[in-house]
Amino acid sequence: MTQVLIKGFGLIGSSLALAIRQAHPDVTIVGQDVQSASLTYALDHQLIDATATELTTAAPQADVIILAGPVSVICDDLAILATLPLKPQVLITDVGSTKQTVLKAARPLQQRGFTFVGGHPMAGSHKAGVQAGRADLFENAYYFLVPGLAPQSALDNLQTLLQATHVKWLTVTPKQHDRLVAQLSHLPHIVAAALVNQTQAALADSPLGLRLAAGGFKSITRIASADPTMWTAILQNNAELITQQLQAYQAELAEIQTAIAAKNTAQLTQFFAAAKTTRDHLGPEHLGSLPNFYDLFLNIPDQVGALADVTQRLAAAELSLVNIHILEIREEVDGVLQVTFGDAATRDQAATLLQAADYQIVRRD
Ligand SMILES: NC(=O)C1=CN([C@@H]2O[C@H](COP(=O)(O)OP(=O)(O)OC[C@H]3O[C@@H](n4cnc5c(N)ncnc54)[C@H](O)[C@@H]3O)[C@@H](O)[C@H]2O)C=CC1
Numbered sequence: 521m522t523q524v525l526i527k528g529f530g531l532i533g534s535s536l537a538l539a540i541r542q543a544h545p546d547v548t549i550v551g552q553d554v555q556s557a558s559l560t561y562a563l564d565h566q567l568i569d570a571t572a573t574e575l576t577t578a579a580p581q582a583d584v585i586i587l588a589g590p591v592s593v594i595c596d597d598l599a600i601l602a603t604l605p606l607k608p609q610v611l612i613t614d615v616g617s618t619k620q621t622v623l624k625a626a627r628p629l630q631q632r633g634f635t636f637v638g639g640h641p642m643a644g645s646h647k648a649g650v651q652a653g654r655a656d657l658f659e660n661a662y663y664f665l666v667p668g669l670a671p672q673s674a675l676d677n678l679q680t681l682l683q684a685t686h687v688k689w690l691t692v693t694p695k696q697h698d699r700l701v702a703q704l705s706h707l708p709h710i711v712a713a714a715l716v717n718q719t720q721a722a723l724a725d726s727p728l729g730l731r732l733a734a735g736g737f738k739s740i741t742r743i744a745s746a747d748p749t750m751w752t753a754i755l756q757n758n759a760e761l762i763t764q765q766l767q768a769y770q771a772e773l774a775e776i777q778t779a780i781a782a783k784n785t786a787q788l789t790q791f792f793a794a795a796k797t798t799r800d801h802l803g804p805e806h807l808g809s810l811p812n813f814y815d816l817f818l819n820i821p822d823q824v825g826a827l828a829d830v831t832q833r834l835a836a837a838e839l840s841l842v843n844i845h846i847l848e849i850r851e852e853v854d855g856v857l858q859v860t861f862g863d864a865a866t867r868d869q870a871a872t873l874l875q876a877a878d879y880q881i882v883r884r885d
């Protein structure tokens with residue numbers, strides 16, 4: 521029976537596990553993570569069949585190894601794998617957001633004759649952790665494959681294993697990959713985080729400050745909620761290309777600053793018109809890549825039927841939810857219920873409906 525080892529069992533690792541389970545229920549999935557709570561959750565929810573504590577002992581048993589920790593950890597793991605007595609036919613892959621340093625780190629492994637295929641799903645979320653995992657997270661998204669020295673049969677096997685992700689496969693070189701994602705993903709994350717930090721500082725003396733922000737600020741900065749450890753590793757592993765693109769972006773900002781100072785109406789209008797034309801052709805957010813999901817967190821009383829009451833109210837109003845999850849509930853203490861929706865409008869309608877029924881909404885994101 522095929523055994524798949526997934527090291528780094530967070531958002532991406534758990535979402536891939538769910539997709540593998542869907543298409544290949546007979547595959548044994550072993551999870552490894554530094555956070556034992558993630559593995560307990562994964563076992564409890566049947567995302568994995570077993571846990572592993574050490575790569576050194578788990579990897580030699582595996583037929584497929586998926587490295588899904590932060591990029592820096594993936595590079596370290598590849599160096600360790602090169603020293604282990606792996607199965608000769610093992611297929612090793614990763615999901616890291618950068619590819620040049622990853623492929624470089626895979627060289628010793630390849631020199632020993634093992635097969636490594638670099639991978640990167642262009643879908644995800646600003647949310648981290650095993651509990652955010654979804655089988656349909658990658659639907660319609662592009663999934664980069666960076667074969668390096670791997671034969672076509674290895675790419676075919678990986679695509680078969682991950683067929684339930686319903687991604688669009690795209691084979692690229694490490695450099696092509698890193699250039700594309702520096703511009704489309706890494707630079708936007710820097711811009712979002714910089715905007716949040718600068719706004720926080722600029723409005724520090726305003727009593728309501730950031731809480732006054734409308735939808736525009738929230739949608740352009742959503743990805744600033746992403747995991748800091750993951751993004752530090754990404755920036756360090758794609759530093760050169762990100763630096764070049766940051767310089768080009770700063771030049772764009774300087775140009776618009778000059779146009780504002782010069783009261784150059786034509787240039788200002790052209791600036792927004794060009795962006796609007798390009799953005800309008802991108803299509804709806806849920807098609808193509810980067811699906812999103814929207815959460816409501818509400819207090820629920822420790823009473824039999826509380827969960828059913830919430831779901832019945834939503835069903836009666838024909839508000840469909842993607843997932844529902846009790847975060848904590850202790851005897852005689854209120855619990856927090858996380859209800860996930862496919863779009864912001866449905867989530868907001870659900871919030872209004874539940875508030876009217878005296879449920880307290882503690883957070884939405
Ligand atoms: N979040 C996203 O939207 C996307 C992320 N990626 C890439 O996928 C990888 C994983 O990202 P996520 O799943 O989002 O992050 P995550 O934070 O949800 O999961 C990462 C997991 O790795 C574990 N981990 C960290 N160091 C470890 C170590 N030394 N040994 C074992 N486990 C370790 C963490 O405990 C965590 O559970 C990263 O390389 C990221 O760049 C790729 C596409 C999208």
Ligand SMILES: O=C(O)C(=O)Cc1ccc(O)cc1
Pocket residue numbers: 616617641642643644645646705743810
């Ligand atoms: O949530 C979003 O919009 C993202 O941008 C997700 C994402 C994060 C990292 C990647 O390497 C790919 C996709």
